[in-house]
Amino acid sequence: SPQSKSPVIKPINKGVVHRICSGQVILDLSSAVKELVENSLDAGATSIEIALKEYGEEWFQVIDNGCGISPANFKVVALKHHTSKLADFPDLESLTTFGFRGEALSSLCALGNLTIETRTKNEPVATHLTFDHSGLLIAEKKTARQIGTTVTVKKLFSNLPVRSKEFHRNIRKEYGKLISLLNAYALTAKGVRLVCSNTSRKNLKYVVIKTQGSGSLKDSIIQVFGMNMFNCLEPVSICISDDCKIEGFLSRSGQGSGRSMGDRQYFFVNGRPVDMPKVSKLVNEIYKGANSKQYPVAIMNFIIPTRACDVNVTPDKRKVFFSDESMILQSLREGLQQIYSSSNASYIVNGVD
């Protein structure tokens, strides 16, 4: 109701603000796990294990053999905007790590119960750390562990009532989205062994994804999707300009095997998994001209100079802006048309100009 007196403006409780903002960084199960996997990649891990209990509903854990966190950083590691990856704004242009905002761990603290076990090469033993919802370190004890880091999050969203209800109701869908995202990392992370397992309520553990981290995209595709699927693909290379190109694999015109629009379509910018709805639409549209009964599988990496793209558009960093998007789409369109129009298609296409 309208007030006759001007209301008093008061600051919102800090903890509440933190919880609200964190809910924008960590949107769902897959964005939570994605942040942890990216931290492991940034830490130089060559082995990453993702363990889920009850599809992540109870807890999830990311175990790596990366560089570990040094004791000097224990107190600040989960504080908002504390990062080891970026100090100045100009750094953003030359960024090569996945993370840089220092928000993931602090947000996960706000939304669930976070613990870390970590050990660097300089420590003889590991340390188990417990954090509170504001990211403060509240307990610390020694434990046994190899070099690397394990981050565990229990009861995600338990203190956001509406999100929590959604999370539990949609858990199978969230889990499906997570597996598709982990497939993307399994495809792109060269030389990184990636394993994902889920443990059921009855304590049965089953492995969902397992790659050896061989180093070639071909091997990763075979390990993630199987040999039959790989045999329906053709390597593709489309040159856009001197320093821009698209590389990957596409379904042959008669052998699409995506089950639905967008199924088994993975897009990357400089190896970073991203959403590219316009690209997906274009690929489907042109493929349809050659094969109207099936959907194409597409695994495509856009190699673009970092100065010509911005991944810092949305908090989950899944959206990209290109300085010349129309040129990229135009080259892609012409490349795809060339690939799918002729009967003896070559999937190697050189520049438009």
Ligand code: ADP
């Ligand atoms: P960001 O990744 O943007 O720096 P995060 O909140 O994700 O922010 O992580 C904060 C810091 O914690 C990182 O900058 C890094 O120094 C450290 N860290 C997080 N996860 C790991 C890990 N798995 N191994 C080593 N260091 C880690």
Ligand code: MG
């Ligand atoms: Mg991070």
